[in-house]
Amino acid sequence: MKKDKLKIGIYELTGCAGDALLILDCEDELINIFHAADIRSFLMAKSDNIDGELDVALVEGSVSTERDLQELLDIRKRSKVLVAIGLCATAGGNQAAFLDPREWEDNLKKVYGRTEMTHTKPLQSKPLNAYVKVDHYLPGCPIDREQFLSTLTRLLAGHPPELHRFPVCVECKWRENDCLLNRGILCLGPLTAAGCRAVCPSHNLPCVGCWGPAEEANYTAEYQLLMEKGFDREMILRKMSTFSGTAIADFAARIRGVKK
Amino acid sequence: MKTISISHLARVEGAGGVTATIDGQVVTDVKFIINEGPRLxxxxxxxxxxxxxxxxxxxxxxxxxxxxxxxxxxxxxxxxxxxxxxxxxxxxxxxxxxxxxxxxxxxxxxxxxxxxxxxxxxxxxxxxxxxxxxxxxxxxxxxxxxxxxxxxxxxxxxxxxxxxxxxxxxxxxxxxxxxxxxxxxxxxxxxxxxxxxxxxxxxxxxxxxxxxxxxxxxxxxxxxxxxxxxxxxxxxxxxxxxxxxxxxxxxxxxxxxxxxxxxxxxxxxxxxxxxxxxxxxxxxxxxxxxxxxxxxxxxxxxxxxxxxxxxxxxxxxxxxxxxxxxxxxxxxxxxxxxxxxxxxxxxxxxxxxxxxxxxxxxxxxxxxxxxxxxQNAEDIERYCFIAAQTLLKKGEEAKIRDRMDLVIRAFDPCISCSAHMVQVKQAPNEDWKTRLQELASGGETAFVGLGREDRSDDAAGLELARLLRDRGSKNVRLAEDLSEETAPAVGTRPLVFLDAVDFGEKPGKICLLPLRFVLWNTSLSHRLAALTGLPLDSEQLLGAHLLGIQPASIAEGGPISAEVREAMNEILEMLGN
Known part of the structure; x- marks a missing residue:
């Protein structure tokens, strides 16, 4: 008996649309995906979109307006499996850096001169799991093509995705790069989730942390090591805050009180 | 109220939409909406x-x-x-x-x-x-x-x-x-x-x-x-x-x-x-x-x-x-x-x-x-307006939605930089009243009458301004009275111009629409060219509105027609409340 095709929807909340673009960039594979799965909704690629029951919803972007929130709640209601794709969805992204609501509102006023809008209410940017249950996380700014394809293939076969839980530092060793920390350059590789194949260190550039904090990284030991190497707390937190989104609060809490 | 709306534009990068509002033969509003949240x-x-x-x-x-x-x-x-x-x-x-x-x-x-x-x-x-x-x-x-x-x-x-x-x-x-x-x-x-x-x-x-x-x-x-x-x-x-x-x-x-x-x-x-x-x-x-x-x-x-x-x-x-x-x-x-x-x-x-x-x-x-x-957003809105208004006049209302979609996509908007669904709205008869009230909620409205005295219905804007003034309204001016000295009194209030405008409608029809749409409408804009000569700052003109009445005639030397008189009374009554 022929199995029904899996119904998939790809959605963009507030962000740079980089993850949807990366999916479009899968070109040849994309044509296979359109054959293997029933793509019900993918705004960037097609105009005949249907919003019904879904087996898998892939959602990128952070919740940054009331409208984003309503859309997310609706997607969650009609999807069996919800996957957060990209850093904005998994951790909030760059725009979630203002953690304090007053600081956020103050900055909103500085950019727009006022905070009220007629079309939708702005909200402090947050990752998807601040509002709904997220089944799987595909991190990255943007997501990686191979990791996306392997995740989707596993989901199509009815299995949960298998992602790296270790930091970029491990991938960097696999590529046999010289360690930038040994050259006195502050690299966030030991603290950042893997999956990019250590692209920046492979270009002689420090990891900037764009996949968000790694689940299994040893924050306190690395922080202590960086302090010993002469980097200060302000610099480490400033660099980590660029891409950690709301996860920076956890990082800051775990290094609190750690001494040289 | 009739709206043509595309709430999710497809095949663009990011999330955006456009809505067009139609009142009879007039497109009274077009909004290119970018749904992307603020990212600061x-x-x-x-x-x-x-x-x-x-x-x-x-x-x-x-x-x-x-x-x-x-x-x-x-x-x-x-x-x-x-x-x-x-x-x-x-x-x-x-x-x-x-x-x-x-x-x-x-x-x-x-x-x-x-x-x-x-x-x-x-x-x-x-x-x-x-x-x-x-x-x-x-x-x-x-x-x-x-x-x-x-x-x-x-x-x-x-x-x-x-x-x-x-x-x-x-x-x-x-x-x-x-x-x-x-x-x-x-x-x-x-x-x-x-x-x-x-x-x-x-x-x-x-x-x-x-x-x-x-x-x-x-x-x-x-x-x-x-x-x-x-x-x-x-x-x-x-x-x-x-x-x-x-x-x-x-x-x-x-x-x-x-x-x-x-x-x-x-x-x-x-x-x-x-x-x-x-x-x-x-x-x-x-x-x-x-x-x-x-x-x-x-x-x-x-x-x-x-x-x-x-x-x-x-x-x-x-x-x-x-x-x-x-x-x-x-x-x-x-x-x-x-x-x-x-x-x-x-x-x-x-x-x-x-x-x-x-x-x-x-x-x-x-x-x-x-x-x-x-930078393109304003011109995207303008071209959508022109497309909607032109198709409406040609009796091709059914084409408006897809054409606006085509125009927006041609600009290749990158909506994450700043943004599918085009919606056409049909305004009810009293729409101008609701919108005038909304405007007034931003402060006491200032009115400026435009027109020419000796051209039948074209005097309506001037006459309306005088009648308003006679009734004790303070923030009312006639265009020719506006000078460097008196303009500041109009200040930062919501600004509404009063004028007879040929919308191609039945005589006496009242429409309220953003002034910039009138300036974009090639068949109307020549009449309002004089506006740019007024001592008002561009930001104020940008946010201004036009309350227009469809004239029956603008022949030289004639009186104001009965239909336009009736419309003027309707406006006076509304403003009196």
Whole structure:
């Protein structure tokens, strides 16, 4: 008996649309995906979109307006499996850096001169799991093509995705790069989730942390090591805050009180 | 109330929509809405180092990621007195050409062409136009390949840094790109033929102002230290605010721009209109063959202009690489100073992009970024309005939705930079009353009467203003009474002009609509040209409204007609409450 095709929807909340673009960039594979799965909704690629029951919803972007929130709640209601794709969805992204609501509102006023809008209410940017249950996380700014394809293939076969839980530092060793920390350059590789194949260190550039904090990284030991190497707390937190989104609060809490 | 609305625009990058409101024969409102939430990027960079700024700002937009990085690099290097070696400049141009090919091929073949050929998406189009879809994809992949080679990744690569690159491309990598570019030329020529010979619809057509970077030395190109306007004005990029004049509208998180009180267009069509004469080789020949007066007024030709730029890019790549191969990889360049202020301008695929920074002791103190879609937003709204109004007058209301969709997509808006569903709204008879009340909620409304005394119904605006004044309303003026002294009394209040306007409706019909729509409507605007001579500031005019009454006659020497009298009484009654 022929199995029904899996119904998939790809959605963009507030962000740079980089993850949807990366999916479009899968070109040849994309044509296979359109054959293997029933793509019900993918705004960037097609105009005949249907919003019904879904087996898998892939959602990128952070919740940054009331409208984003309503859309997310609706997607969650009609999807069996919800996957957060990209850093904005998994951790909030760059725009979630203002953690304090007053600081956020103050900055909103500085950019727009006022905070009220007629079309939708702005909200402090947050990752998807601040509002709904997220089944799987595909991190990255943007997501990686191979990791996306392997995740989707596993989901199509009815299995949960298998992602790296270790930091970029491990991938960097696999590529046999010289360690930038040994050259006195502050690299966030030991603290950042893997999956990019250590692209920046492979270009002689420090990891900037764009996949968000790694689940299994040893924050306190690395922080202590960086302090010993002469980097200060302000610099480490400033660099980590660029891409950690709301996860920076956890990082800051775990290094609190750690001494040289 | 009847609304045509597209709440989710498909096949654009990001989330946006447009709504048009129709009252009888008049389009009373069009809103290009960008649903992207506020991301506050300019504020996110404050206190960061210039290197960290370069990690952050490309994330504004995935498809223009390298243009953002390029503009930021140009601004920061100028601010910090970093002198880029010539090879670095050439390789940056190469990476930017890669982005141009990638973005334009994606847009032309996968996002826009399905519209013109009548398919919902490129996959469906591929069944009949397999060759076009395949070549489009291959060109896009090649653009991606260039971007990846130079920047390190398909999207948000970090390799281009202040003064140079983390890793320079190898000779083999550059030779490969050069040879592939030559192989693509015949397909680029086919793309030009296909896109320049499409039967673009004639609605909407209206003149506009085109704005783009002015490359040095008489060349075509995608960056410059000056900005050139189609009216001949040249503006130093450091003084970009003279061009952009940003303002905010309440229905979008995307800021708007106007030059000299008028919307303008940026992007491929602007560059071809302003600089097409400078194209050489095959691109130059194609320009001479296809360019005509319609390119100056029809935004749909942006797709043809993109095809010309794809061809230009494929011809330019081998030249850039040959030059670069003659030079050794330069050593890293240090900062000349740690404090400074500068603006960087480049052409993103969809138009001119400005990054302005103030760096103090090695930290970003102030950032201002003006994106192309923000600059186009006002003209997108204007062309949607013209399309909707023209089709409505021709009795082709059913076409409005798809046409607005087509117009927006032609601009290739990058909605994450700032944004599917077009909705047409039919206003109920009392709509003007509700909207007038809404206006008054922003403060006591000021009224200015317009018209001519001796021309029957054309005196209605003046007469209405006098009647209002007689009844004790304070903030009422006649146009001729407005002077430098009395204008400030109108102050910052919501401003409403009263006038008889020919909407092509039944005599006595009342319509309230944003003044800028009236100025955009070519059949009405000549009557309101006098407005720009009034001593009111442009921001106030921008937000002003027109309360118009359809006249029965504007013949010389006649009285005001009974229908218009009745409408005037209705207005007086409404304002009395």
């Amino acid at each position: 990027f300019e504020r996110l960079t404050i206190g960061k180092t210039p290197e960290e700024d370069l990690n952050i700002v490309p994330r504004i937009c995935a498809i223009c990621t390298l243009s953002h990085r390029y503009a930021a690099l140009r601004a920061l290097e100028k601010a910090l007195a970093i002198k880029e070696p010539p090879k670095v400049l050439l390789l940056r141009e190469l990476m930017h050409l890669g982005e141009m090919i990638e973005s334009h091929s994606l847009h032309v073949y996968l996002l826009a062409l399905p519209d013109y050929l009548g398919y919902p998406n490129a996959i469906a189009m591929a069944s009949k136009y397999g060759f076009e879809a395949k070549v489009g994809l291959e060109m896009k992949q090649f653009g991606n390949h260039i971007m990846k080679t130079l920047s390190g990744r398909f999207v948000h690569g970090e390799n281009p840094i202040l003064g140079g690159f983390g890793r320079f491309p190898t000779r083999e990598e550059l030779v490969f790109i050069k040879n592939r570019a030559v192989q693509f030329l015949p397909f680029a020529l086919k793309t030009v033929q296909l896109m320049c010979e499409l039967p673009y619809p004639e609605i909407p057509e209206s003149d506009t102002l085109f704005v783009c970077c002015h490359p040095a030395a008489g060349q075509f190109g995608f960056m410059g230290d000056e900005v050139i306007l189609s009216n001949g004005d040249l503006v130093d990029a450091q003084e970009y605010k003279k061009v952009t004049n940003e303002f905010i509208v309440s229905h979008s998180f995307c800021k708007r721009s106007q030059y000299d009180g008028k919307p303008y267009s940026v992007g491929a069509l602007a560059r071809i209109n302003n600089l097409g004469e400078r194209l050489e080789g095959e691109a130059g020949r194609a320009f001479k063959k296809y360019f005509n007066a319609r390119w100056k007024k029809n935004p749909l030709f942006n797709n043809a202009a993109q095809a010309l730029e794809i061809l230009y890019s494929f011809e330019r790549i081998p030249q850039v690489i040959e030059e670069a191969l003659k030079m050794p990889d330069p050593e890293p360049v240090g900062w000349g100073r740690d404090t400074g202020k500068a603006v960087g301008a480049v052409e993103a695929p969809r138009g001119i992009l400005f990054h302005a920074y103030d760096v103090s002791a090695g930290r970003i103190a102030h950032t201002d970024i003006v994106t192309p879609t923000a």
